Amino acid sequence: MTKLSKGKNLLSKILIFTMILSLAIVSFACDTSEEPEPTDAPTEAPTEAPTEPAGSAEIHVYSRDSASGTREGFESVVGFADELTDLASEVASNGEMANQVGNDEAAIGYVSLTTNFEENNLKPLAYNGVEPSVEATVSGDYTLARPFAYTTRASGDYESDEKEQIVEALVAFLTQSTEGLEAVFDAGGIVEVSSGTPWEELKDDYAIVDQDNSHLEITTGGSTSVEKAVLAALESFQVHAGNVQFTMDQTGSGDGWARVLGDEKDGPNGKDIGFASRNFKDKEPTEDALASGVFCQDAIVVVVHAANSYVDDVSKDDLYAIFTNATTDWAEVAK
Amino acid sequence: MKGRRYLSDRIFRGIFLFAALFAAAMIVLLLVFVTVRGIQPFLPSYPERQSILPFLTGMRWRADQGVYGVGFIIINTLVGSILGGLLALPLAVLSAIVIGRIAPPKISQALTTVVETLAAIPSVVYGVFAAGKITALVDDIASTFGISTYGGSSQLAVILLLAIMTYPTMTSLTISGIKAVPLTLDSASLALGATKMETYFKVVIPGARSSIFAGFSLGLGRAFGEATAVSMVAGNALIGPTTSLFERTRTLTSTILAGLHETVGLDYDIRFSVGVVLMIIILVTNAMIFGVKRHFDKKAEGK
Numbered sequence: 001m002t003k004l005s006k007g008k009n010l011l012s013k014i015l016i017f018t019m020i021l022s023l024a025i026v027s028f029a030c031d032t033s034e035e036p037e038p039t040d041a042p043t044e045a046p047t048e049a050p051t052e053p054a055g056s057a058e059i060h061v062y063s064r065d066s067a068s069g070t071r072e073g074f075e076s077v078v079g080f081a082d083e084l085t086d087l088a089s090e091v092a093s094n095g096e097m098a099n100q101v102g103n104d105e106a107a108i109g110y111v112s113l114t115t116n117f118e119e120n121n122l123k124p125l126a127y128n129g130v131e132p133s134v135e136a137t138v139s140g141d142y143t144l145a146r147p148f149a150y151t152t153r154a155s156g157d158y159e160s161d162e163k164e165q166i167v168e169a170l171v172a173f174l175t176q177s178t179e180g181l182e183a184v185f186d187a188g189g190i191v192e193v194s195s196g197t198p199w200e201e202l203k204d205d206y207a208i209v210d211q212d213n214s215h216l217e218i219t220t221g222g223s224t225s226v227e228k229a230v231l232a233a234l235e236s237f238q239v240h241a242g243n244v245q246f247t248m249d250q251t252g253s254g255d256g257w258a259r260v261l262g263d264e265k266d267g268p269n270g271k272d273i274g275f276a277s278r279n280f281k282d283k284e285p286t287e288d289a290l291a292s293g294v295f296c297q298d299a300i301v302v303v304v305h306a307a308n309s310y311v312d313d314v315s316k317d318d319l320y321a322i323f324t325n326a327t328t329d330w331a332e333v334a335k
Numbered sequence: 336m337k338g339r340r341y342l343s344d345r346i347f348r349g350i351f352l353f354a355a356l357f358a359a360a361m362i363v364l365l366l367v368f369v370t371v372r373g374i375q376p377f378l379p380s381y382p383e384r385q386s387i388l389p390f391l392t393g394m395r396w397r398a399d400q401g402v403y404g405v406g407f408i409i410i411n412t413l414v415g416s417i418l419g420g421l422l423a424l425p426l427a428v429l430s431a432i433v434i435g436r437i438a439p440p441k442i443s444q445a446l447t448t449v450v451e452t453l454a455a456i457p458s459v460v461y462g463v464f465a466a467g468k469i470t471a472l473v474d475d476i477a478s479t480f481g482i483s484t485y486g487g488s489s490q491l492a493v494i495l496l497l498a499i500m501t502y503p504t505m506t507s508l509t510i511s512g513i514k515a516v517p518l519t520l521d522s523a524s525l526a527l528g529a530t531k532m533e534t535y536f537k538v539v540i541p542g543a544r545s546s547i548f549a550g551f552s553l554g555l556g557r558a559f560g561e562a563t564a565v566s567m568v569a570g571n572a573l574i575g576p577t578t579s580l581f582e583r584t585r586t587l588t589s590t591i592l593a594g595l596h597e598t599v600g601l602d603y604d605i606r607f608s609v610g611v612v613l614m615i616i617i618l619v620t621n622a623m624i625f626g627v628k629r630h631f632d633k634k635a636e637g638k
Contacts, residue, residue, distance in 0.1 A: 060485050065571075066398035067594030067602065082400040089485055089583055090571040092593045099466060103474075104486030 057310070057330040061088040061323055062101055062109035069225045070094065073146055073277070074110050074300045078319045085325035098122060098303070105305045106330070108322060112188055113137065113299040122303040126313040137190045137299040145299040148189060148226045149276045150174070151292035153260050158272070162208060164290065166216050166244055167272050169206035171291045173237050177202050180233050187232035189296030199240050213242035220248045221271035222256025229296055230275060253277050257284035310334040366614070373611035376604050383601045390608065395574050396590060398598075403605050405612055407575025411584040413616065414577070415490055415565075416558035419497025420505075424551055426498075427505035431543075432535050434506075435513035436521075447510065454503035462564030465496040470568055477581045484581050488570030491580035496568055500561060501554030508553065512546020513539055541635060548628040552621050559617050562588035587613045 063084055064071035075081060091097045094111050101109040102121035113132055117124050124132055127144040136142035152171060158164040173180040178196035185193050203209050220230060227250045234246045249269075253276035258264045260274035262284070277298065286292035302314055310330040311318075321327040376385045385403060393404010430450070434443045470487030473495070477484045516539050524534040540547070570583025571593065577584040591606045591613075 058483055062485075065594035067596075067598035069597070082397070084397075084399065086395065086397070086574045088573060089488065090573065090593060092566055092571075092589075096466075096567065100486055100488065103466075103470060104484075104488075106483060107486065 058106055059108060059322055059328055059330055059333070060104055060106040061085055061325075062097060062104075062107055063088045063090055063323070064094075064097060064110075065090045065092055069228075069298075070110065070112055070300060072225060073298050074144075076278075077144055077146055077300070078316055078323065080320060080324060083324045085323060087325060088323070101303050101305060103305075105307050108302065108304050110300050110302050113190055113301050114188060115301070115303075117301075117303065121306045123306050123308055123312075125302045125304060125311060127302065128315055129313055132299060132301045134190055134192060134299075137297045138192050142299065144302065145190065145297045146277055147279055147294040148223070148229060148296050148298060149256075149279055149292070149294050150273060151257060151260055151276075151280060151286045152273050152290040153265065154288040155290045157265070162213075162216060163218075163272065165206065165208040166213060166241065167218060168290060169203070169209050169241060170218060170234075170237055170273065172202055172206060173199060173240065174230075174233050175293065175295050179236050179240065183232040183236040184229045184296045187229040188298070189229035190299045191296045203240070209241040211242050213244040217245040217247060218273065219271045220246065220250070220273050220275065221259040221269070222250060222275035223253040223277040224250040225253075225277040225298065226250070226275040250275070256280075257286070261286065261289060369607055369610045369614065372604060372607035374608070376601060376608055381601075381604075385601075385605070385608075391612070394576065396585065397573055398594075398602050401601070405587065405590070405609055407577070408585050408587055408590055408609075409612065409616065410576040411490065412559065412586045412588075412613075415493040415584060415586060416497060416555055417620075419494045419558050420501050420551060420555045422494060422498035423502040423505055423554060424547075427502055427509055427550065427554075428540060428547060431506050431509035431513050432539065435510050436535060436539060447507075450503050450506045450510070454507060458500065458561055458564045461496060461500055462567040465492065465499075465564055466567040469495050473581070480581075482579075482581050485570045485583050488568055488583055489581045490569075490577045490584040492568040493565055493584055493586070494580070496564060497558040497561065500564065501558050504557055505547075505550035505554040508546045508550030509543060512543030512550075515546070516542035541631075544628070544631055544635075548624060548631075552624045555620060555624070556617060559613065559620070560588060562586075562592045565589050566592060587616070 061084075064074075075084070089100070091100055091109075094115060097109050097111050098115050098117075098120035101107040101111075111122075113134065115122070126132070127142060130136050130142045132142050132144070137145050150171070152167050155164070158167065174184070175181075176197055177199040178193065179199045181191045181193045181196040184191050218234070220234075227248060231248060234248070238244055238246070249271065255264070255269070256274035256276040257280055258274075259267075259269050259271045264270060279294070280286050280292070302319065304311065308330070311333050314322075314333070318327070318333055322333065327333055375381055376383070377387050377390070378384070383401070390403055390405060391409075392406040393402065394407045395402050395404050396408060397403075430446070434446045434450070438446060469492050470489075472487070473489055473492045474484050474487035476491075477487070477489075520538050520542065521534050524538045525531070529537070565586050566589030569585055569589055571585050571589060572583040573585075575585065587609050591609050595603070595606060
């Protein structure tokens with residue numbers, strides 16, 4: 001029995017020890033963390049803050065993870081590639097971004113335009129003086145957005161007349177029909193669905209959609225960012241166009257023009273319709289195309305906590321400075 | 336008659352053997368698969384070849400810049416999981432004593448149900464709870480010290496969350512361990528003049544130590560492996576290591592998970608490497624727990 005109790009004694013001591021240890025660590029770390037903290041942020045007091053919320057005016061930057069299309073869009077509009085500050089927090093989804101920014105008074109982040117701002121305790125910021133909205137994005141006034149552009153091959157450059165007709169029908173469906181616009185909108189693309197015409201009326205001009213098209217295969221190429229919106233539209237189109245087949249091979253905006261109208265169009269990677277998450281450049285002329293244009297916008301909204309009284313409006317330069325850690329204090333942004 | 340019985344016996348033995356081998360094969364398959372994928376980025380044939388030392392000791396994780404360093408993530412994961420586990424352990428053992436020895440049968444039954452229900456709650460539910468409540472609590476604590484947090488997303492929030500999540504696993508195993516200690520031992524201890532508390536701490540707990548250690552290592556396994564809930568409260572810092580409980584952190588699992596479905600190439604493959612690191616950490620930690628347990632076993636046997 002004495003032999004036994006020796007080991008048991010130690011065990012219970014360890015148990016009590018860990019309990020005290022964990023409590024001690026919690027309280028101890030609280031004390032020590034107070035000192036190194038101020039080194040992170042400049043200690044100058046915010047002088048010209050209009051109405052100063054409680055606590056520090058340090059800016060907390062939130063970013064989406066590096067695989068996110070929203071992040072790619074945001075960074076390409078604001079104009080930086082890999083200069084995001086090391087102090088940023090990464091969040092995994094749009095919902096999480098909304099939740100975290102809504103819980104942090106010092107936060108700044110960006111979400112898609114379809115986010116519910118009020119419910120998440122967020123304040124959407126105007127960009128260059130324009131409030132974000134679907135209308136302002138479609139009209140081009142709200143510029144924290146990028147166009148999703150499409151182009152087809154040249155007329156007569158399709159392998160068959162049928163193919164050319166079905167592509168023409170697809171373009172009409174994607175850009176004019178209520179069903180197509182709805183699909184794009186639900187996939188996050190900004191379009192005015194109310195401006196659409198029901199496909200029932202439109203399809204009279206495209207007789208090919210009434211036959212069985214399961215032997216036809218539309219191939220798409222170009223930007224990866226457009227994938228969700230285009231896939232949604234194609235899936236909807238398939239139902240309305242005699243079960244036409246499609247293959248998506250999205251590799252990057254550069255290939256959108258090259259594989260449809262450029263050097264690679266007759267190669268093994270040639271496509272029927274190409275996409276870019278920007279406007280086609282001058283050296284990518286689309287005059288020959290059967291059809292080309294912008295089918296939707298990808299709009300991003302910069303958000304802060306609802307209680308943030310420093311800013312209502314940001315410019316491109318503000319955002320660049322904040323996200324690359326050149327500006328670290330809300331009072332500086334407010335100036 | 337005898338022959339047929341013998342035959343069915345053999346058939347069933349074969350089935351059982353197959354089941355056991357199948358389970359073992361799954362583990363081997365998983366280990367091989369993850370390891371083979373995980374070492375790819377470090378092989379000379381890989382287009383964007385990574386060096387292993389900067390990967391293991393790096394203090395920055397910047398996927399956008401092609402900088403992958405898991406050094407600080409390893410430290411943060413170890414600190415978060417082990418502190419979370421240690422916080423849950425005393426709570427688990429004490430509540431197991433209440434359930435296994437002190438409480439009357441009806442209450443003990445009710446409490447057991449509660450603990451088992453806790454263990455069955457999916458982790459994302461804990462995550463939603465933690466992202467709303469634990470982070471708010473941590474933010475409040477921090478602001479009383481005058482520290483500004485990222486909305487409460489911090490190492491402390493991770494530790495508290497993991498303590499809550501590992502507690503049910505540890506408790507249910509400890510309960511079964513305590514129930515397995517014969518009541519006659521308690522009577523003997525009490526008859527020798529020990530108080531009830533002395534009996535619980537010096538007879539019952541040491542008697543159940545196998546289960547306590549098993550519970551602790553299973554609990555730690557859950558802590559190490561938890562991804563969804565943790566990434567919701569960790570803040571996912573890009574640099575580290577985290578030196579204060581109120582700073583943001585990043586764990587191996589949340590790093591593997593973030594953006595997994597949308598990425599390709601090196602950024603995808605490197606996640607398998609992170610998985611290999613995680614498996615090694617879990618193996619080493621389990622070996623250490625086993626070592627500590629051996630130590631207690633030897634003490635108890637008086638060797």
